[in-house]
Amino acid sequence: MNELATADTxxxxxxxxxxxxxxxxxxxxxxxxxxxxxxxxxxxxxGFELYDYSVLAILGEGSRETQATIADALTxxxxxxxxxxxxxxxxxxxERQRDPQDRRRHVVSITNSGRKELARVRAIIxxxxxEFFAPLDSANREALHxxxxxxxTQNDPRCCPLDDEE
Amino acid sequence: MNELATADTxxxxxxxxxxxxxxxxxxxxxxxxxxxxxxxxxxxxxGFELYDYSVLAILGEGSRETQATIADALTxxxxxxxxxxxxxxxxxxxERQRDPQDRRRHVVSITNSGRKELARVRAIIxxxxxEFFAPLDSANREALHxxxxxxxTQNDPRCCPLDDEE
DNA sequence: TATTGTTATACTCTATAACTATA
DNA sequence: TATAGTTATAGAGTATAACAATA
Numbered sequence: 001m002n003e004l005a006t007a008d009t010x011x012x013x014x015x016x017x018x019x020x021x022x023x024x025x026x027x028x029x030x031x032x033x034x035x036x037x038x039x040x041x042x043x044x045x046x047g048f049e050l051y052d053y054s055v056l057a058i059l060g061e062g063s064r065e066t067q068a069t070i071a072d073a074l075t076x077x078x079x080x081x082x083x084x085x086x087x088x089x090x091x092x093x094x095e096r097q098r099d100p101q102d103r104r105r106h107v108v109s110i111t112n113s114g115r116k117e118l119a120r121v122r123a124i125i126x127x128x129x130x131e132f133f134a135p136l137d138s139a140n141r142e143a144l145h146x147x148x149x150x151x152x153t154q155n156d157p158r159c160c161p162l163d164d165e166e
Numbered sequence: 167m168n169e170l171a172t173a174d175t176x177x178x179x180x181x182x183x184x185x186x187x188x189x190x191x192x193x194x195x196x197x198x199x200x201x202x203x204x205x206x207x208x209x210x211x212x213g214f215e216l217y218d219y220s221v222l223a224i225l226g227e228g229s230r231e232t233q234a235t236i237a238d239a240l241t242x243x244x245x246x247x248x249x250x251x252x253x254x255x256x257x258x259x260x261e262r263q264r265d266p267q268d269r270r271r272h273v274v275s276i277t278n279s280g281r282k283e284l285a286r287v288r289a290i291i292x293x294x295x296x297e298f299f300a301p302l303d304s305a306n307r308e309a310l311h312x313x314x315x316x317x318x319t320q321n322d323p324r325c326c327p328l329d330d331e332e
Numbered sequence: 333t334a335t336t337g338t339t340a341t342a343c344t345c346t347a348t349a350a351c352t353a354t355a
Numbered sequence: 356t357a358t359a360g361t362t363a364t365a366g367a368g369t370a371t372a373a374c375a376a377t378a
Contacts, residue, residue: 014235014236014238014239014324015239015324015325016239016324016325016326017220017223017224017226017227017228017239018227019223019226019227019288020220020223021315021318021325021326022311023291023295024295024299024307024310024311024314025201025205025291025294025295025298025299027311027314027315027317027318027325027326028194028197028198028201028314029198029199029201029202029205030198030318030321030322030325031194031198031314031317031318031321032194032195032196032197032198032199033195033198033199034321034322035191035194035195036195039191039195054183054186057183057185057186058183060183060185061183061184061185062183066336067336067337068335068336068337069180070180072180073180073181073182073183077369077370077371078336078337078338079337079338079339079369079370079371080369080370081337082337082338082339102335102336102377102378103336103376103377103378104335104336104337104376104377104378105335105336105337105377106336106337122185125189125191128191129189129190129191132191132317132321133190133191133317134320135316135317135319135320136313136316136317140313141190143309143313144190144310144313145190145193147302147306147309147310148190148193148194148197149187149193150301150302151193151197151298151299151301151302152187152193152196152197153301154300154301155196155197155200155298156196156200158180158181158182159181159182159187159193159196160182160187160193232359233359233360234358234359234360243346243347243348244359244360244361245346245347245348245349245360245361245362246346246347247360248360248361248362268354268355268358268359269353269354269355269359270353270354270355270358270359270360271354271358271359271360272359272360
C-alpha cells in the first residue's frame with residue numbers, strides 16, 4: 001500500500017529541493033537506489049536474492065572459484081557469503097567441494113541447474129533494464145553506459161579495468 | 167584501514183563479473199552508492215549528517231515548512247525527522263515555532279547561521295562532484311545530467327517535475 | 333602460527349507502534 | 356475522533372569476534 005497514492009488530495013506534492021535535483025550526484029544516488037530496489041523486488045518475486053544473481057554470474061563466467069575469491073569479487077565479508085552459498089547449494093544451483101590441494105578451501109562451481117536459473121534471473125534483470133532506461137533511445141543508452149563505465153573505472157578499477165567492448 | 171590495499175600482493179585482484187559490469191543498472195547502483203558514501207564521509211568530517219544538507223537545502227529555498235511537508239519531501243518518516251531537527255536546532259541552524267493557526271504544528275525555518283552552514287556543506291558536496299565526475303568533460307557532464315533527469319522524471323516525478331533550466 | 337570457512341555475539345539502524353497535545 | 360509531533364519498542368540486517376579444521 002503506497003501512502004503517496006492516497007495523499008495526493010490532501011496536500012500539494014512536495015518536491016525535492018531544486019538544489020538537490022540539479023546535482024548529478026544526488027540523481028545518481030537516487031536512481032541507483034531505485035534500480036537496486038526494483039531489481040531486488042523482481043528477483044525476490046521469482047525466488048532469488050539479488051546476491052544470488054551476482055554469485056551465479058561470477059561462477060557462470062570464470063572457472064571454479066574459492067569462497068574467498070568470490071567474497072573478494074563481491075566486496076562481501078566471507079561470513080556473509082556462507083548463508084548465500086548454503087541457500088544456493090540447497091537449491092542445487094552450486095556445489096561446494098573440498099580442494100584436494102588444500103583441504104581448508106572449498107571450491108565452488110555452478111551446476112547445470114544453476115546455469116538455467118542464471119538465465120532466468122538474467123532475463124528478469126534485463127527486462128527491468130529495458131523498462132528503467134526506456135526514456136533514452138538506443139544511442140543515448142550507449143552513451144550513458146560509456147560514461148558510467150568511465151566513472152566506475154576511476155571510482156573502483158576492479159569494476160571496469162579495461163574498456164573492453166562487449 | 168582499507169584491507170584491499172594490503173591484499174594486493176597475496177592474490178590477483180578479483181574483478182566484478184563482466185555480465186554485471188556491462189549492466190548500466192548495476193553501474194548506476196554501484197556509482198550511486200559510492201557517491202553517497204563519499205558525500206556522507208566528507209559531510210561528517212565537517213560535522214554534518216548528509217540529511218542535514220537536504221533539510222537545509224529545502225528550507226533555504228522554500229518558504230517556511232511544517233515538519234510533515236519536510237518529511238514528505240525527503241520521503242522520510244516524520245519520527246526520524248525529529249532527531250534531525252533537534253540536532254539542527256541545537257546547533258542554531260533552524261528554528262521551530264508553534265503555528266498560531268494550529269498549535270499542533272511546528273513551523274520550521276532556517277536561521278542566518280543555518281544559511282552560512284548551508285553554504286559550507288554545499289561547497290563540500292560541490293567539490294566532491296567536481297572530483298567524482300572529473301573523467302567527463304563539461305559537455306558530457308551536461309549530457310549525463312540531462313539523461314539522469316529524464317530517468318528520474320520517469321522514476322519519480324516528484325524529483326524533477328519539469329525540465330526547468332538552471 | 334596462520335589461514336579457510338563457519339558460527340555466535342553484539343550493535344546499529346529503522347520501521348512500527350504507542351503517546352501527548354491540540355484540533 | 357483525527358492529526359502533528361514525539362518517544363519507546365522491537366525486529367532486521369550486518370559487522371565483529373570467536374571457533375574448528377587444516378596448513
